[in-house]
Amino acid sequence: MATIKDIAKLAGVSISTASRALNDNPRISEATRTKVKQIAAELGYSPNYNAQTLTRGEANMVGLVFPVTDQSALANPFHIDLMRGAGVALEQRHYTMMVAIAETEERLLETVKSMVTQSKVHNFLLLYTKEKDPVTDYLRDAGMNFVVIGHPEKQGDRFVDNDNIQAGFLAAQKLLDDHHCQHVAFVTSPHHWTFEVDRQLGCRQCLNERGLGGTEWVVEEGNAPQFFAQHPEIDGLVCADDILFLQIYRQLKVLGRQDQLAIICFNNSRLLGRLLPAIDRVDLRPRQLGIAAVELLFNRQADRQFISFALQ
Numbered sequence: 284m285a286t287i288k289d290i291a292k293l294a295g296v297s298i299s300t301a302s303r304a305l306n307d308n309p310r311i312s313e314a315t316r317t318k319v320k321q322i323a324a325e326l327g328y329s330p331n332y333n334a335q336t337l338t339r340g341e342a343n344m345v346g347l348v349f350p351v352t353d354q355s356a357l358a359n360p361f362h363i364d365l366m367r368g369a370g371v372a373l374e375q376r377h378y379t380m381m382v383a384i385a386e387t388e389e390r391l392l393e394t395v396k397s398m399v400t401q402s403k404v405h406n407f408l409l410l411y412t413k414e415k416d417p418v419t420d421y422l423r424d425a426g427m428n429f430v431v432i433g434h435p436e437k438q439g440d441r442f443v444d445n446d447n448i449q450a451g452f453l454a455a456q457k458l459l460d461d462h463h464c465q466h467v468a469f470v471t472s473p474h475h476w477t478f479e480v481d482r483q484l485g486c487r488q489c490l491n492e493r494g495l496g497g498t499e500w501v502v503e504e505g506n507a508p509q510f511f512a513q514h515p516e517i518d519g520l521v522c523a524d525d526i527l528f529l530q531i532y533r534q535l536k537v538l539g540r541q542d543q544l545a546i547i548c549f550n551n552s553r554l555l556g557r558l559l560p561a562i563d564r565v566d567l568r569p570r571q572l573g574i575a576a577v578e579l580l581f582n583r584q585a586d587r588q589f590i591s592f593a594l595q
Contacts, residue, residue, distance in 0.1 A: 285326035294319050341405040346398050348383045350411035360552035368573025392417045412477045430580045434477045443576040443588045451485025454521050454547045462545035464519030468498040471523045479523040486521050507534035522548035564595040
């Protein structure tokens with residue numbers, strides 16, 4: 284079996300230079316990198332990634348940090364599709380994933396700290412953004428390499444996102460133009476996540492341009508009767524994501540209003556698409572987001588990337 288020593292000898296370079304060339308170190312000339320890689324390919328060289336981990340002092344792993352979630356909450360298919368995209372991109376780089384999930388901010392922070400100090404994970408993808416987030420603060424202060432998926436909390440944080448304001452605008456526009464709605468409500472969770480705020484802002488901008496007022500429905504267990512008692516005029520709903528749509532659909536069926544409203548939601552997950560009726564959806568292409576997030580994580584010269592979405 285070929286070794287790095289064999290490659291270095293044939294290339295006429297030192298072992299350290301051969302190693303750097305194989306790892307695309309920019310301090311090694313492009314000609315040398317090309318030559319070393321060609322020899323490695325001819326010899327059928329397979330790098331020892333465990334040895335690389337020891338040399339760099341960090342693991343060939345990327346930490347995926349989920350938002351704080353209660354155990355009883357539904358798993359969000361959007362995050363699963365993000366993971367699938369990230370997994371494809373990481374496999375090509377011979378990296379694996381380590382997941383951080385917790386029910387409180389304190390426990391999530393401790394998990395991430397343990398990943399850094401004990402497992403030597405120095406690269407992270409955060410599947411959420413949140414104001415005054417202790418995990419993001421810790422990664423920033425510790426000098427870790429991380430990318431957030433969503434609108435960044437602070438300027439300078441590297442991120443991948445959809446244009447959620449534009450997405451919210453177009454979602455509302457579709458209800459107005461295709462379904463002729465006059466009284467649209469934006470459906471959001473009590474968390475008011477950053478992506479929900481941005482989509483609601485876009486929805487309001489569209490309604491304001493048409494001279495229409497908008498209404499907010501903060502979804503809580505069983506509060507649909509109260510909402511529609513206060514707002515009987517509502518004829519269209521823009522749901523912040525498809526998990527919320529699933530929650531309100533059950534309530535709408537009890538009220539007998541599921542066929543009386545025009546509804547559009549975000550994410551377009553395949554799983555929920557099979558469980559729920561066909562409605563208008565905004566496909567945010569989470570797999571592409573996951574791939575782009577990994578590419579940005581390892582391209583430190585870039586600071587952001589936007590992924591297009593599509594109305595379905």
